[in-house]
Amino acid sequence: MIDLATTTVPHWIGGGRHSSASARTAPVFDPAIGVQTKSVVLADVDDVEVAVSAAAGAFPGWAKTSIARRQGVLFAFRELLNARKHELAEIITGEHGKVIGDATGEIQRGLEVVELATGFPHLTKGAFSENVSTGVDVYSVREPLGVVxxxxxxxxxxxxxxxxxxxxxxxGNSVVLKPSEKDPSAALWLAELWKEAGLPDGVFNVLNGDKSAVDGLIRHPKVEAVSFVGSTPIAQYIYENSAKVGKRVQAFGGAKNHMLVLADADLDLVADQAINAGYGSAGERCMAISVVLALEPVADRLVAKLRERIGRLRxxxxxxxxxxxPLVTAEHREKVASYIDLAAAxxxxxxxxxxxxxVDGEPGGFWLGxxxxxxxxxxxxxxxxxxFGPVLSVVRVGSFEEGVELINSGRFGNGTAIFTNDGGAARRFQQEVEVGMIGINLPIPVPVAYYSFGGAKGSLFGDAKAYGAQGFDFFTKEKTITSRWLDPARHGGIDLGFPQND
Known part of the structure; x- marks a missing residue:
C-alpha cells in the first residue's frame, strides 16, 4: 500500500504542476480514519506572482479566441467531467468525508453550471438599436475582465x-483558483481535466494556500475581480479589502437557515426533508436547515418523528x-460539539x-452523529x-407571524423554507420573509443553473449572485457604442449645443 503521507499536493500554474520554493505546508486528512494522508504546499508571495502572471499572460490570447473554439473547449470539458465524475467523487470523499452519493451529487449540480456555460454566446451577446437618432446607431458589447x-x-x-x-x-477571462487547504486535490484534478479538454495553458491555475494567498490575490493589481464563498467574517473581510483597492467582488457568507412548519403540513414529509437537509454532508452546507420552527400544535409529534428517523441513520x-x-477535521468536530454543550447549558x-x-468506521475518525x-x-x-455541523434545533413558535419575525430578525439571509398545504400562507411567506432563496415544501432551495444563487443581509456581500445571468454579468464588462457614418452630402456643420436626438 502506498504511503500517502508522503504525497504533497502542488500548485497548478501555466498548464502544469508547479514546484514551489515555499517551505510552508498544511496537513490534509482522511476524516474517516483521522490520519494525515497528504500535505499541501502553502503559497508564498512569489507563488502568487507566478500564478497571476501566468493568468495575465494567457488572457489576451484566450479573450481573442473565437466563440466557436471557446465553446468547443467547454463542451469537451463537460463530456470528460460527466464520464469521470466517479473519480472526482472518490477524491472528495477521501479528503472531505462526505459519502460517495453526496459527493457525486455536488458534482452533478456543478455540471449543471458547466452545461449553462456551454450556451454562453447567448448570455454574453450585446444589443443593437438602429437609427436611434437620424443616421445614428447604438449597440453594446460584453468583454471579459482579465484575471479573476x-x-x-x-x-x-x-x-x-x-x-x-x-x-x-x-x-473569456483567465482564472486563479484558491481552493481550501483542507481538501485541495479536487481542484488539481479539475485543472488536469481542463487541460485535457483543450484549454490553453495559463487560462486556469490553482494556487494552494491560506490567508497569505488570499491577501496576495485580493491586493494584486492584475487581479480584476474576486469571488469568494465561505464564512461571513471572511466574506466581509474579502469584500471590504477587495473593494477598497477597486476590484469587482462578490462574497458569499454564512447562514442560519430556518424551516417554518405550519399546523397543516404533512409531518412525514417535513420529517424526511428536515433529516435530509439537516444531516446531509454532516450539516456542512451553507444551505443546510439548522432550525425547525414548529408551531406548537404539531411540535411534539414532529420531534417524535425526527427522533425515530435519526435512529435509522448509519x-x-x-x-x-x-x-x-465524519466532519472535515478534528478541530471542527470539537467546535460543533461545543455548541451541543452550550445549548444544554x-x-x-x-x-x-x-x-x-x-459508527461504521475507524475509531479515530472525526465522528459526530x-x-x-x-x-x-x-x-x-x-x-x-x-x-455548520449535524445539529438540528427545534424552536417552538405560537404563530406564523412569530416564525417569520424570528427568521427576519437574524443577521443571515441565505435560505429558508416553509412547509404547508395553504397556498395563501406560502405566498405570504415568500413576500414577507427577508431571505434570498426560499423553498416551499422543499428544504434546500438552491436555484437551477439558469437562475442565480445568492442570499441577503449577512449572507451576501456585493451585488452580483453566482452563475445564471448574474454570473455572466459579473465576469464581463459592457461597452456601449454610439455610431454615425456621415453622408458627405449632409454634413451637419458646427453646433456647440448639447447633442439631441432627432
Whole structure:
C-alpha cells in the first residue's frame, strides 16, 4: 500500500504542476480514519506572482479566441467531467468525508453550471438599436475582465469551483483558483481535466494556500475581480479589502437557515426533508436547515418523528454505503460539539446526542452523529450562530407571524423554507420573509443553473449572485457604442449645443 503521507499536493500554474520554493505546508486528512494522508504546499508571495502572471499572460490570447473554439473547449470539458465524475467523487470523499452519493451529487449540480456555460454566446451577446437618432446607431458589447480570482470553501471542493470557473472561462477571462487547504486535490484534478479538454495553458491555475494567498490575490493589481464563498467574517473581510483597492467582488457568507412548519403540513414529509437537509454532508452546507420552527400544535409529534428517523441513520465511512460521514477535521468536530454543550447549558433538551455515536468506521475518525435539540432558547449562541455541523434545533413558535419575525430578525439571509398545504400562507411567506432563496415544501432551495444563487443581509456581500445571468454579468464588462457614418452630402456643420436626438 502506498504511503500517502508522503504525497504533497502542488500548485497548478501555466498548464502544469508547479514546484514551489515555499517551505510552508498544511496537513490534509482522511476524516474517516483521522490520519494525515497528504500535505499541501502553502503559497508564498512569489507563488502568487507566478500564478497571476501566468493568468495575465494567457488572457489576451484566450479573450481573442473565437466563440466557436471557446465553446468547443467547454463542451469537451463537460463530456470528460460527466464520464469521470466517479473519480472526482472518490477524491472528495477521501479528503472531505462526505459519502460517495453526496459527493457525486455536488458534482452533478456543478455540471449543471458547466452545461449553462456551454450556451454562453447567448448570455454574453450585446444589443443593437438602429437609427436611434437620424443616421445614428447604438449597440453594446460584453468583454471579459482579465484575471479573476476564485476562493472556494472546504465543504464543496468541486461544486463551488464549478459554479464560477466555467462561467469566467466561457466569458473569456483567465482564472486563479484558491481552493481550501483542507481538501485541495479536487481542484488539481479539475485543472488536469481542463487541460485535457483543450484549454490553453495559463487560462486556469490553482494556487494552494491560506490567508497569505488570499491577501496576495485580493491586493494584486492584475487581479480584476474576486469571488469568494465561505464564512461571513471572511466574506466581509474579502469584500471590504477587495473593494477598497477597486476590484469587482462578490462574497458569499454564512447562514442560519430556518424551516417554518405550519399546523397543516404533512409531518412525514417535513420529517424526511428536515433529516435530509439537516444531516446531509454532516450539516456542512451553507444551505443546510439548522432550525425547525414548529408551531406548537404539531411540535411534539414532529420531534417524535425526527427522533425515530435519526435512529435509522448509519454514520460511518462514506465509502461503505453509510448515510452520513465524519466532519472535515478534528478541530471542527470539537467546535460543533461545543455548541451541543452550550445549548444544554442554556436550557435546551438534547433529544438525540451525537457526541458519542456508534459508527461504521475507524475509531479515530472525526465522528459526530446526528444531534437533535428541542426547545432551544433563541438567546442561546447555539441558535444565533452558524454551527455548520449535524445539529438540528427545534424552536417552538405560537404563530406564523412569530416564525417569520424570528427568521427576519437574524443577521443571515441565505435560505429558508416553509412547509404547508395553504397556498395563501406560502405566498405570504415568500413576500414577507427577508431571505434570498426560499423553498416551499422543499428544504434546500438552491436555484437551477439558469437562475442565480445568492442570499441577503449577512449572507451576501456585493451585488452580483453566482452563475445564471448574474454570473455572466459579473465576469464581463459592457461597452456601449454610439455610431454615425456621415453622408458627405449632409454634413451637419458646427453646433456647440448639447447633442439631441432627432
Amino acid at each position: 480570482a476564485i476562493i472556494s470553501p472546504f465543504n464543496f471542493p468541486a461544486m463551488v469551483p464549478l459554479w464560477f470557473v466555467p462561467v469566467a472561462i466561457a466569458a 454514520v460511518g465511512d462514506g465509502r461503505r454505503g453509510t448515510d452520513m460521514g 442554556d436550557g435546551a433538551t438534547v433529544v438525540v446526542d451525537g457526541r458519542n455515536p456508534s 446526528p444531534t437533535l435539540l428541542d426547545d432551544v432558547p433563541v438567546t442561546s449562541r447555539a441558535y444565533t450562530e452558524e454551527i
